[in-house]
Amino acid sequence: MNEGNWDTSTLRERAAERAIERAVFGGELGRRAFLTAVGATTAAAALASVFPMAAAKAIAQDRPGPPEKRDLKIGFIPITCATPIIMAEPMGFYRKQGLNVQVLKASSWAMIRDISINGETDATHMLSPMPLAITLGVGSQSVPYVMPAVENINGQAITLATKHKGVKTAADMKGFKFGVPFDYSMHNFLLRYFLAEGGVDPDRDVQIRAVPPPEMVANLRANNLDGYLAPDPFNQRAVFEEVGFIFLLSKDIWPGHPCCAFAARRELMDKMPNTFQATLNAILDATQYAHDQAHRKEIAAAIAPKNFLNQPVEVVEQVLTGVFPDGLGNTRTVPDRIDFDPFPYHSMAIWILTQMKRWGYLKADVSYRKVAEEVFLATGTARSMRALGQKPPEASSVKHAFAVGKTRVFDPDKPDDYLKSFTIRRT
Amino acid sequence: MAFLEIDHVTKHFPSHDGPGEVCVFREVAFSIAQGEFVTMVGHSGCGKSTLLNIIAGLERASGGGVVLEGREITQPGIDRMVVFQNFSLMPWMTVFENVRLAVRAAYPSWDRRRIAAHVQRYVEMVGLAGAERKRPAALSGGMRQRVGLARAFSTAPKVLLLDEPFAQIDALTRGLIQDELIRMWTAGRNTVFMVTHDVDEAILLSDRIALMTRGPEARLAEIVDVDIPRPRLRAALIEDPDYLRLRAHILRFLVEGTRAAAGDGHGAPATAPLAATPR
Amino acid sequence: MTRDRVRVLCLSVAIGLVFVLAWQAFAGSRPPGKGLPGPLAVGATAWQMLAHPFYDHGPNDKGIGLQLGASLGRLALGYLAASAAAVMLGVALGLSPLLYRAINPYIQVLKPVSPLAWMPLFLYTIKDSGQSAILVIFMSSLWPTLANTAFGVASIKRDYLNVASILQLSWPRRLVTVILPAAAPAIVAGLRISVGSAWVAIVAAEMLIGGTGIGYFVWNEWNNLALTSVIFAILAIGLIGVLLDAGLARLSRRLAYTE
Numbered sequence: 001m002n003e004g005n006w007d008t009s010t011l012r013e014r015a016a017e018r019a020i021e022r023a024v025f026g027g028e029l030g031r032r033a034f035l036t037a038v039g040a041t042t043a044a045a046a047l048a049s050v051f052p053m054a055a056a057k058a059i060a061q062d063r064p065g066p067p068e069k070r071d072l073k074i075g076f077i078p079i080t081c082a083t084p085i086i087m088a089e090p091m092g093f094y095r096k097q098g099l100n101v102q103v104l105k106a107s108s109w110a111m112i113r114d115i116s117i118n119g120e121t122d123a124t125h126m127l128s129p130m131p132l133a134i135t136l137g138v139g140s141q142s143v144p145y146v147m148p149a150v151e152n153i154n155g156q157a158i159t160l161a162t163k164h165k166g167v168k169t170a171a172d173m174k175g176f177k178f179g180v181p182f183d184y185s186m187h188n189f190l191l192r193y194f195l196a197e198g199g200v201d202p203d204r205d206v207q208i209r210a211v212p213p214p215e216m217v218a219n220l221r222a223n224n225l226d227g228y229l230a231p232d233p234f235n236q237r238a239v240f241e242e243v244g245f246i247f248l249l250s251k252d253i254w255p256g257h258p259c260c261a262f263a264a265r266r267e268l269m270d271k272m273p274n275t276f277q278a279t280l281n282a283i284l285d286a287t288q289y290a291h292d293q294a295h296r297k298e299i300a301a302a303i304a305p306k307n308f309l310n311q312p313v314e315v316v317e318q319v320l321t322g323v324f325p326d327g328l329g330n331t332r333t334v335p336d337r338i339d340f341d342p343f344p345y346h347s348m349a350i351w352i353l354t355q356m357k358r359w360g361y362l363k364a365d366v367s368y369r370k371v372a373e374e375v376f377l378a379t380g381t382a383r384s385m386r387a388l389g390q391k392p393p394e395a396s397s398v399k400h401a402f403a404v405g406k407t408r409v410f411d412p413d414k415p416d417d418y419l420k421s422f423t424i425r426r427t
Numbered sequence: 428m429a430f431l432e433i434d435h436v437t438k439h440f441p442s443h444d445g446p447g448e449v450c451v452f453r454e455v456a457f458s459i460a461q462g463e464f465v466t467m468v469g470h471s472g473c474g475k476s477t478l479l480n481i482i483a484g485l486e487r488a489s490g491g492g493v494v495l496e497g498r499e500i501t502q503p504g505i506d507r508m509v510v511f512q513n514f515s516l517m518p519w520m521t522v523f524e525n526v527r528l529a530v531r532a533a534y535p536s537w538d539r540r541r542i543a544a545h546v547q548r549y550v551e552m553v554g555l556a557g558a559e560r561k562r563p564a565a566l567s568g569g570m571r572q573r574v575g576l577a578r579a580f581s582t583a584p585k586v587l588l589l590d591e592p593f594a595q596i597d598a599l600t601r602g603l604i605q606d607e608l609i610r611m612w613t614a615g616r617n618t619v620f621m622v623t624h625d626v627d628e629a630i631l632l633s634d635r636i637a638l639m640t641r642g643p644e645a646r647l648a649e650i651v652d653v654d655i656p657r658p659r660l661r662a663a664l665i666e667d668p669d670y671l672r673l674r675a676h677i678l679r680f681l682v683e684g685t686r687a688a689a690g691d692g693h694g695a696p697a698t699a700p701l702a703a704t705p706r
Numbered sequence: 707m708t709r710d711r712v713r714v715l716c717l718s719v720a721i722g723l724v725f726v727l728a729w730q731a732f733a734g735s736r737p738p739g740k741g742l743p744g745p746l747a748v749g750a751t752a753w754q755m756l757a758h759p760f761y762d763h764g765p766n767d768k769g770i771g772l773q774l775g776a777s778l779g780r781l782a783l784g785y786l787a788a789s790a791a792a793v794m795l796g797v798a799l800g801l802s803p804l805l806y807r808a809i810n811p812y813i814q815v816l817k818p819v820s821p822l823a824w825m826p827l828f829l830y831t832i833k834d835s836g837q838s839a840i841l842v843i844f845m846s847s848l849w850p851t852l853a854n855t856a857f858g859v860a861s862i863k864r865d866y867l868n869v870a871s872i873l874q875l876s877w878p879r880r881l882v883t884v885i886l887p888a889a890a891p892a893i894v895a896g897l898r899i900s901v902g903s904a905w906v907a908i909v910a911a912e913m914l915i916g917g918t919g920i921g922y923f924v925w926n927e928w929n930n931l932a933l934t935s936v937i938f939a940i941l942a943i944g945l946i947g948v949l950l951d952a953g954l955a956r957l958s959r960r961l962a963y964t965e
Contacts, residue, residue, distance in 0.1 A: 078929060102764065102765055103765075103766075104765055104766065104916070104917075105765075105766040105916060105926070106916050107913065107914060107915065107916040107922070107925055108914070111835070111914070111915065111916060114829050114830075114833075114835070115835055117833075118829075118833035118834065119833075120834070120835060214925075214928065214929035215928075217931065218928070218931070237931075241931065305763075305767070306763070306766070306767040306926070306930075307763050307764045307765070307766035307767030308766065310926055310927075310929055310930045311929075311930055312930075483872065484871075484872075485868055485871070485872075502871075503868070503871040503872040503874070504872065504874055505872060505873050505874050507872070508872065509868075509869075509872055511865060513865065515865040515866065515868070515869050517866060517869070517883075517884065517887070517888075518963045518964060518965045519887045519888070519890070519961075519963040520887075528873065528883060529873055532873040532874060532875055533873075562963065562964075564963070564964035564965070
């Protein structure tokens with residue numbers, strides 16, 4: 001194997017292959033052992049059956065080839081979580097990659113799921129747990145999805161109706177009716193985590209309902225809900241409409257938690273790797289631009305109009321800049337109220353999977369790590385980020401520190417112990 | 428072989444109260460020659476309209492059958508046009524369109540101009556020129572039946588079946604339309620079978636009159652010839668002894684039938700059939 | 707205009723004025739921007755929207771004219787297909803008492819199902835949100851027309867059918883010259899009811915599906931709590947409903963007959 005004679009392109013391909021093999025088999029030693037045991041050809045075939053080698057190799061190149069398809073439709077729900085996806089259209093990030101993208105507003109997460117599965121959209125805004133759930137066939141047909149980028153971190157809040165101003169802890173919320181955007185959402189899992197840590201059983205002591213985010217403020221006003229854990233701008237909008245107040249920012253439950261995601265059917269990545277890469281690059285670019293506080297006002301103005309968020313621009317500004325009235329008479333300044341960091345840590349996926357298991361959404365036994373790595377494309381995205389001149393984190397899996405609760409630190413290497421450490425759970 | 432043969436026709440209906448069947452009439456048998464005008468007279472309930480429907484093919488006989496030109500009748504057909512008591516014109520069609528519906532069905536190979544001319548002829552023949560575009564709702568009963576006649580005659584049917592055609596028309600108009608009918612029949616030389624309860628009308632119009640006994644289990648009692656020469660003028664008829672005798676005979680038949688029904692319930696006539704009177 | 711008509715018109719206008727004034731009084735008493743907007747605010751929005759009814763700023767923001775057009779397009783497709791199917795099936799059921807009694811139980815079971823409840827099923831099998839919306843319209847326009855057609859055909863006087871038999875009319879001719887004209891008043895009555903329920907359904911379906919359409923417009927404006935636009939859209943929806951019904955009323959008058 002005289003590598004000195006190969007060109008840069010082949011070298012890169014080989015590097016990618018090796019990296020993937022290492023990732024799957026846990027290190028260089030494991031990789032060599034596997035190859036010795038089964039031979040290189042068998043190893044390649046086995047890997048190819050679970051990992052899109054062709055796409056990975058394409059990703060390994062610095063620049064993708066010309067996109068196979070230039071006219072794309074990307075679905076979104078009009079919430080600030082989708083900022084990178086939305087802003088990339090008016091601010092030209094898609095165009096820069098040679099793509100002609102139309103962002104389509106959907107009315108509910110179920111619609112987002114359906115029009116993505118049936119191909120009406122090529123890629124889509126999704127809640128982080130959704131690509132995992134759909135790949136596993138939980139709550140929908142089983143269709144393999146990939147999630148190369150997290151749209152936003154933080155950016156949610158628990159909002160309560162103004163009449164509940166006196167509520168101070170989770171225990172005060174027994175008997176409440178809560179709204180969350182969707183069952184398979186960080187909102188649902190974070191709310192349940194928060195309530196459980198406060199000794200409240202989310203299935204027995206309160207009611208949690210799926211309500212589309214745009215309907216949440218109206219429901220709060222109509223007394224259909226006592227509160228909700230929802231994406232912005234609907235927390236800030238409730239304050240703006242004087243029907244609610246912000247009880248707790250989601251970043252104060254799990255700082256840096258993933259929220260929404262940019263996802264696509266695995267088919268897109270396999271069959272049109274160049275398009276996939278170009279779209280991903282646009283998203284990564286936009287995400288980085290949004291991360292910079294200096295740009296937030298400009299972005300708010302770009303995404304507030306009717307065909308995107310359709311919200312008053314002040315509300316969107318308050319969310320993005322983190323300078324906002326909280327409905328209790330205070331003005332707060334929380335610059336990372338919402339933040340944008342695309343890296344899809346495997347450990348995030350594993351946390352989500354443990355919570356799905358905890359609450360009985362996921363009944364089968366799965367290998368957390370295997371599914372996480374299939375869906376959350378940490379490796380590929382790290383590669384893409386580097387190619388764009390961005391700096392990805394060193395590890396694809398880290399321990400996560402929570403701000404609330406007994407079990408403050410989540411160790412992705414010990415998911416079963418974590419699961420067992422909870423007193424309130426369904427399994 | 429007779430032109431139109433009513434061959435021992437029997438008709439049953441399922442009984443209204445209780446199980447089993449009711450026999451309306453039994454073994455009615457007579458024939459009609461081509462070009463003849465035969466009328467059937469009888470009490471209500473003797474099934475004369477039912478018999479007409481069987482000849483028309485709108486109902487089926489329970490026993491026996493009807494044979495036209497050697498072929499048995501099982502279906503309605505345009506060769507046996509019907510003129511209904513309640514006119515049965517299509518209310519959404521004009522006079523013209525109603526007649527044209529029949530003409531088109533009778534002469535499918537004709538072009539539009541020829542059909543229109545034919546329709547117009549018959550509309551004028553019944554004296555409705557100028558009313559072509561009117562709908563039946565805008566016409567009186569008499570006018571509607573004229574349309575019915577125009578419709579029927581315009582198809583030159585082999586057999587013309589008239590089911591109490593003038594029962595719903597006032598007495599004054601009736602006379603005019605009866606004349607209309609005779610005029611058209613004389614011109615068309617169709618075979619006619621008419622059902623009526625008006626004895627004068629029967630004698631005025633027919634060649635022969637069939638008398639049915641009372642139902643249920645009605646039977647054909649006799650058929651009398653009407654030898655009064657045509658054309659028959661109403662004014663003259665009133666004085667005619669043959670007319671008076673015939674009229675008396677039939678009325679007696681009907682009255683006896685009522686009395687007999689009140690008595691033994693079978694309705695067999697007490698009078699002897701009227702023999703042909705030598706002139 | 708006859709005296710009677712003038713009276714009716716005056717009363718109608720008077721009721722309308724009273725309502726608008728009451729509305730303005732009720733809405734005007736609240737601080738602006740909060741609570742129900744008054745007729746003047748709605749009027750201002752209406753003016754704005756009607757000034758540029760056909761603008762197109764991308765798939766999520768189009769003028770009111772385009773939105774209504776999209777909805778009417780879907781309505782036309784679903785409604786016409788349903789009406790054709792309903793009339794054909796209705797004629798068959800009306801002519802055959804046996805068939806009618808055999809199929810009727812199924813009709814009774816399917817009829818009360820809200821057309822929107824069919825939506826998830828359609829989305830799942832057809833996998834196209836646009837076509838699913840049209841099918842929802844189809845399901846909601848079917849039943850009234852079907853029921854009325856079957857009834858109308860079954861009630862045709864025996865005499866007319868007898869004449870058709872005697873004239874030995876072929877079935878297509880019988881259908882066109884006798885059966886359909888005879889049952890036409892009942893059929894059109896069914897069509898009128900159907901168009902109403904179809905128009906109601908399309909708005910609701912579009913709220914679920916999104917895309918372009920007046921239902922989607924209402925939902926989008928609601929997201930922004932822009933109640934003036936929502937009220938304006940409601941008035942537009944009502945007006946279109948009136949026009950649709952009036953059109954069919956005209957048809958009904960042309961096809962009516964006296965026996």
